Structure formats: C-alpha cells, structure tokens
Amino acid sequence: MAADPDEELVRRVGAGEPAAVQTLVARKLPRILALAVRMLGDAAEAEDVAQETFVRIWRHAASWRRGNARFDSWIHRVTLNLCYDRLRRRREWVTGDLPDVADPAPLPDAHSEEEAHRVERALQAIAPRQREAIVLVYYQGMSNIEAAATLQISVDALESLLARGRRSLQAILAEDGADE
Incomplete structure (x- = not known):
C-alpha cells in the first residue's frame, strides 16, 4: 500500500499539537461536511456530524494506525456511520419525507x-x-x-x-x- 499522505498529520494530532488539529480540520472539513449534507439532506445535522467526526478523530488519533485503508477512507467511514445513526433515528422518531434540498x-x-x-x-x-x-x-x-x-x-x-x-x-x- 502506498504511503498515506495524512499519516504524519494524524500522528501529530495524536501527539496533541494544536496546529496539526487546525491543519487537519482545514484539510478535511469541506469534504466531510459535503458528504454529510448529501447523505442527510440537512445542513445543520451535517454540521453536527462533521463536528462529531472530528471529535472522534481527536480522541482516536493517538491510537490510529495505518491498516487496510487510508486515513481518508477511515474518516469517510466514520462520517457515514454517524450519518446512518441519524437516519436510523429519523425513521424511529419522525414520519414524513426528508427535506427537499x-x-x-x-x-x-x-x-x-x-x-x-x-x-x-x-x-x-x-x-x-x-x-x-x-x-x-x-x-x-x-x-x-x-x-x-x-x-x-x-x-x-x-x-x-x-x-x-x-x-x-x-x-x-x-x-x-x-x-x-
């Protein structure tokens, strides 16, 4: 597997470097937010999912190790899982259609x-x-x-x-x- 372009940055986030956290958020937030908006159809919920995604990254960065997938794939998987949690809650608590836009x-x-x-x-x-x-x-x-x-x-x-x-x-x- 080729070198993961985010590996060093994630290591620095895990070491608690504030500048690394800022760089990671600046690098990944637009794509994570776009993914969540398109999956959920709701910008406010998407922002909550993006925030939770970065909280999880911060919590697990020190223990993250490159495995079968690149960090970018992992962060997308985390975001998708959080989106599905919200979509399941919608089905359980809300009847009606998803927002139009x-x-x-x-x-x-x-x-x-x-x-x-x-x-x-x-x-x-x-x-x-x-x-x-x-x-x-x-x-x-x-x-x-x-x-x-x-x-x-x-x-x-x-x-x-x-x-x-x-x-x-x-x-x-x-x-x-x-x-x-």
Whole structure:
C-alpha cells in the first residue's frame, strides 16, 4: 500500500499539537461536511456530524494506525456511520419525507438551480447504500477502489451499487420530468 499522505498529520494530532488539529480540520472539513449534507439532506445535522467526526478523530488519533485503508477512507467511514445513526433515528422518531434540498449550491452537473434541486431530491429518494456509493464516487471524487474500501465492500459490489443508483436516479428524474 502506498504511503498515506495524512499519516504524519494524524500522528501529530495524536501527539496533541494544536496546529496539526487546525491543519487537519482545514484539510478535511469541506469534504466531510459535503458528504454529510448529501447523505442527510440537512445542513445543520451535517454540521453536527462533521463536528462529531472530528471529535472522534481527536480522541482516536493517538491510537490510529495505518491498516487496510487510508486515513481518508477511515474518516469517510466514520462520517457515514454517524450519518446512518441519524437516519436510523429519523425513521424511529419522525414520519414524513426528508427535506427537499440538501445543499443550496448547484451540483457540478446541474444546468440550473431547479435542476440541481431535482437531482438533490432524487438523490435523497434512492436506496441509502446506492446514495452512499454515488456520493463517494461522484461528489467526493473517490476512485472506485477508495470508495469500496470506505464502504468495506468489493469493487464489484461498489460498481453494482453505482449502476443501480444511476438507474434509480434516472428513473426518478424521468418520472419527475414527466410530472411537469
């Protein structure tokens, strides 16, 4: 396995260096926050998840050792687990739909604000594992190998999730377009 670009920084965080913590947060927060917003569809909840993710990093940095996955994969896994905890609580306590809009910023492939909202709503409507795979690959920019490691599945299983997710999104968007 190639050297982990975050290994030294995590070691310094574990040693209690305040500057290392600031650097790690500055480096990772935008992607972690974007992941949580897209998974939860709620910016305030996403901020809570991001904060909890960094608390866990701070608590476990001293004992973190490079293993099968890079630190970036591990931090994404922690964030996804926290998102799923919140999504489970929603199902237990709340009935109703997820919010319509996850992130007010247009998606990279959206041609208009309206289209961006349609894509976000569709993303929230597909199966959670499919959404997770799509978000990691298409929005977080992970390779299939990195995303599979983060999800702790094979690359073939990831590619299957991506294919099913794309088909689900296309069906939802086609149905949504037919309703207009």
